[in-house]
Amino acid sequence: MSEPNCLVANDWVCGEYLRTRSQELTDATVQHLGITAVSVVIGLLIAFPLALFARRHRAFAGAVLGLTTVLYAVPSLAMFSLLLPVFGLSAALVVTGLVLYSLTILVRNILAGLEAVPEDAREAARGMGYGSWRLLWEVELPLSLPALFAGVRIATVATVAMTTVGAIVDYGGLGGLIMSGLQTDFKAQVLAASVLCVLLAVTADLLLLGLQRWLTPWTRIRTRRAAPTPGRAAAELPAESDATSDATSDAKPEAAGAI
Amino acid sequence: MKTFPRGTRMAGTVLGALALSVGLTACGGDSLEDKDSGKAGEKDKKGSLVVGAAKFTESKVLAELYAQLLSDAGYSTSIKTVENREIYAPALEKGQIDVMPEYAATLAEFLNAKENGPKAPEEKPVASSDADDTVAALRKLAKPRGLKVLPHGEAVDQNAFAVSERYAKKHNLKTLSDLGKSKLKVRIAAGDECEVRPFCAPGLKASYGIDVAGIDPKGVGTPQSKKAVQDGTDQLVLTTTTDATLDNYDLVLLEDDKKLQNADNVVPVVNAKDAGSAEIADVLGKLTDTLTTDDLMELNRKVDAERVKEADAAKEYLESKGLLKK
Numbered sequence: 001m002s003e004p005n006c007l008v009a010n011d012w013v014c015g016e017y018l019r020t021r022s023q024e025l026t027d028a029t030v031q032h033l034g035i036t037a038v039s040v041v042i043g044l045l046i047a048f049p050l051a052l053f054a055r056r057h058r059a060f061a062g063a064v065l066g067l068t069t070v071l072y073a074v075p076s077l078a079m080f081s082l083l084l085p086v087f088g089l090s091a092a093l094v095v096t097g098l099v100l101y102s103l104t105i106l107v108r109n110i111l112a113g114l115e116a117v118p119e120d121a122r123e124a125a126r127g128m129g130y131g132s133w134r135l136l137w138e139v140e141l142p143l144s145l146p147a148l149f150a151g152v153r154i155a156t157v158a159t160v161a162m163t164t165v166g167a168i169v170d171y172g173g174l175g176g177l178i179m180s181g182l183q184t185d186f187k188a189q190v191l192a193a194s195v196l197c198v199l200l201a202v203t204a205d206l207l208l209l210g211l212q213r214w215l216t217p218w219t220r221i222r223t224r225r226a227a228p229t230p231g232r233a234a235a236e237l238p239a240e241s242d243a244t245s246d247a248t249s250d251a252k253p254e255a256a257g258a259i
Numbered sequence: 260m261k262t263f264p265r266g267t268r269m270a271g272t273v274l275g276a277l278a279l280s281v282g283l284t285a286c287g288g289d290s291l292e293d294k295d296s297g298k299a300g301e302k303d304k305k306g307s308l309v310v311g312a313a314k315f316t317e318s319k320v321l322a323e324l325y326a327q328l329l330s331d332a333g334y335s336t337s338i339k340t341v342e343n344r345e346i347y348a349p350a351l352e353k354g355q356i357d358v359m360p361e362y363a364a365t366l367a368e369f370l371n372a373k374e375n376g377p378k379a380p381e382e383k384p385v386a387s388s389d390a391d392d393t394v395a396a397l398r399k400l401a402k403p404r405g406l407k408v409l410p411h412g413e414a415v416d417q418n419a420f421a422v423s424e425r426y427a428k429k430h431n432l433k434t435l436s437d438l439g440k441s442k443l444k445v446r447i448a449a450g451d452e453c454e455v456r457p458f459c460a461p462g463l464k465a466s467y468g469i470d471v472a473g474i475d476p477k478g479v480g481t482p483q484s485k486k487a488v489q490d491g492t493d494q495l496v497l498t499t500t501t502d503a504t505l506d507n508y509d510l511v512l513l514e515d516d517k518k519l520q521n522a523d524n525v526v527p528v529v530n531a532k533d534a535g536s537a538e539i540a541d542v543l544g545k546l547t548d549t550l551t552t553d554d555l556m557e558l559n560r561k562v563d564a565e566r567v568k569e570a571d572a573a574k575e576y577l578e579s580k581g582l583l584k585k
Contacts, residue, residue, distance in 0.1 A: 007566035020568070084346065089339060089355050168342035176340070184316055184563050 007188065014188035021189070024177065029196055032173025035166065036159045036204070039095050043102030043155060050103070051110035052136075064107060072104040076165040084169070094166035101162060102155040109151025113144025146219065149212040153205050160201040174200075307335040308534055311347045311356035314340060316569070317416060317501060320558045321360035323573035324546055325527065329358070331583055332542045344369055352404050357534040358543070363393045363411055364521035366528065370400040388518035390415075394526060407531040409540050412547035414555050416501045417523040418458055418479075420447075421510040423488055434516040438495075439467035448475045448484035449497035459497060462519045485510060500552050503560030525550065549580050 006014035018025070054061035074082075079097045087093035117140045125139045164175025172179070174193040181189035213220065308329055312322035319340060326336040339356055341347045348369065350356045364386035371379045371386075385396040390411055398408045422432060430441050438445070453459035453474050463469040477484040480498035485508040487493040496510065505512065527543045529535060554576065561572040577583035 008564065010566075017566075081346075085349075088353065089341065089346075089350050168346060170339050170341055180314060180319075180340075183314060186566065 010185065010187050012187045012191050017188035017192060021192075025174075025192060025196065028174045028177050028193065029200065031171070032160070032163055032175075032197070032200060035091060035094055035098070035163050035171065035173055036156065036200075039098035039159050039163075040102055040152065040156050042095065043099045043106050043159075044152065046099065047103050047106035047110055051107050051114065054107065054111055055114055061111070065111075068100075068104040068107055071100045076101070076162050077168070080165060080168060089169045089171075091171045093169055094163065094171045097166075098159050098162060102159055105155040105158065106151050109147050109154075110144065113147030113151075114140055116147060117143045142216070145212065145216050149208060149215075153208045153212075156204050156208060157201045160197065160204060164197065305333045305335075307337065308357045308539075309355065310336055310338050311351060311359040312338055312340045313344065313347060314342055316559050316562050317555060318360055319569045320555075320562060320573055321525065323569045324550075324577060325358055325360060325543060327570075327573055327577055327583060328542050328546055329539065332538070334539075351406065351528065351530055354405075354530045354533045357530045358539070359528050361408075361526050361528040362416060362523040363390060363397055363408075363526045364417070364523045366526075367393055367397040367400060368521075370397070370404070374400055386521045388515075388520055388522055390522035390524045393522040394524070397526075401528065402531075405531050407529050407535045407540075409527040409529065409543055410547060411524040411526040412550055414525045414547075414550040414552050415523055416499055416525065416552070416555065417520045419498055419500045419502075419512050419515065419520070420463075421485075421488065421496050421498055421502075421505055421512045422494060423491070424509045424511050426491075426494060427511050427513070432513060434514040435463070435467045435469065435519070436516050438513060439463075439469045442470060443494070444470045444472040445494040446473045446475055446492075447471060447495045447497060448477045448487045448493040450479045451476045453497060458520055466517045466519050501555045501559055503556050503563060525555070545582055546577075549582065 005016070007016050007020075050064055054064045076097065079100070080093060083093050083097055087096065121139055121143060122135065125135050130139065163173050164178060166172035167175035167179045170176065174197045177189055177193035178197070180186070181193065308326075310322045310326040310329070312319045319338075322338050322340070326338050330336045339347075339350075341350070344366075347356055347359060351359050367386045368380040368384065371384070375383065385400065386393045394408060394411050401408050420435060422438070426432070430437075430443060432438050432441065447453055447460060447463075449459060451474070453476075455461065460471050460474060464471055475484070475487060475493045477487055477493075480496070480502055482504075484493070484496045485498070485504070488496040488510060489508040498505070498510075498512075500512065525547070527547065529539065558572050558576060561567045562569055567575075574583065578585050
């Protein structure tokens with residue numbers, strides 16, 4: 001074996017570490033990404049119907065928001081320990097915990113987004129003969145997208161961070177490397193895994209921002225896609241754009257408060 | 260007309276998200292099966308075994324040693340590293356973990372507390388300094404829980420006391436009895452609990468007649484504790500027998516010649532249903548017979564000081580002892 005100098009010296013930055021443990025780092029990153037993505041997607045799939053239901057039934061809304069907030073207050077270490085007898089040592093344990101956490105942020109933001117849709121827009125759509133599904137699909141959902149995305153972005157970044165706690169059952173992605181590095185005072189490992197974790201969060205956030213901009217071209221002044229009649233589209237868009245920016249500014253403090 | 264493309268876009272996104280989630284969940288399911296179960300199939304490969312490890316170097320190295328030997332014997336193995344005994348013990352009983360490197364006395368008292376209440380280890384301890392008795396007591400507690408305790412070996416990771424090399428030479432100390440006879444006043448660098456634990460200050464006074472002047476609560480085997488003894492602030496430090504960093508602080512262990520410490524010999528514990536076969540006991544027995552406390556210390560040093568990967572350190576050791584073909 002060669003002399004891995006910076007490993008023995010325990011330097012914070014160590015090329016030898018990156019070279020010899022690239023496989024571990026890759027595996028951990030892939031696992032981290034997988035757990036985060038599955039958790040947020042499942043969270044979204046549950047949060048959306050919950051938010052719709054909460055909007056129809058006022059009494060239910062209070063219960064849902066209260067319950068998800070209480071869940072959010074459970075410390076993650078305790079949450080995983082409580083779920084342990086149910087799931088055993090599995091990725092499902094970590095995913096379930098993370099989904100429960102993401103619900104707080106997602107339900108609140110989706111609800112805020114839907115409620116911020118201007119009544120005028122709804123009236124107009126109804127006047128044009130839209131049914132309730134078509135109204136939701138083609139008017140309310142697009143208009144609440146900025147608030148929804150604000151929620152998804154916060155939930156994703158929070159989930160990337162919280163996935164690390166899954167290390168207690170060996171499904172913590174980069175968290176496993178960070179924890180074992182801390183325990184054995186392995187500086188290069190702690191730094192490399194932490195940096196990757198932050199990069200993961202920032203990248204995911206930027207990708208979601210990109211997706212949001214692509215999905216809501218009307219919030220920008222210039223649309224990337226060549227609209228068939230640019231003049232007309234541009235003339236009609238400002239009204240919508242105002243409405244959506246209201247929705248975002250309404251939603252953001254709420255989302256921040258939820259954390 | 261205007262809403263049409265937007266509607267399609269939304270639909271596309273939702274469908275995409277759905278497809279992604281289904282795909283990812285499927286992936287998650289697959290990897291779960293790889294790691295956890297799959298015990299049923301593949302009879303020709305003797306089935307798969309999950310070796311558990313707790314989150315500290317020695318446990319991880321032992322798990323690697325077990326896993327490599329078992330996979331050499333034809334089992335397909337994987338290692339699951341979890342936080343602590345509270346988490347892996349139930350998993351071992353349920354069979355989510357099949358094989359676990361354990362410490363006889365500590366596990367015996369852990370099960371004693373589970374069986375007879377949290378005060379049992381203090382009031383009615385089952386572990387002692389005798390390895391055979393301790394393992395026998397452990398077997399009695401483990402069997403009803405579906406656990407099989409394989410034979411123990413010589414390697415032991417238990418509490419131990421060290422002094423500085425200079426101090427040992429000056430007063431001619433090799434054992435704790437020597438220290439008692441020397442009538443030296445010693446300050447112990449250890450945890451707070453040393454004041455009351457029978458294996459620490461009370462035991463040192465009663466069994467060895469050591470004149471304990473006080474306890475410096477710098478923690479068990481922490482760098483600060485060792486530094487204090489190296490500098491001469493304290494004279495005795497509480498650490499463990501497999502501590503690989505003693506040399507760095509010019510410390511030497513004093514032999515526990517009156518057997519004050521519990522027998523925390525390394526012992527493989529298996530889930531009786533999944534891994535209770537004589538063949539597995541045989542494979543692991545070869546390692547148990549070979550492994551010494553010094554080997555364990557050396558393996559710890561390789562991983563924690565030289566930063567060799569646990570798997571590589573284990574492989575090198577097994578090859579050097581002829582337990583694994585090169």
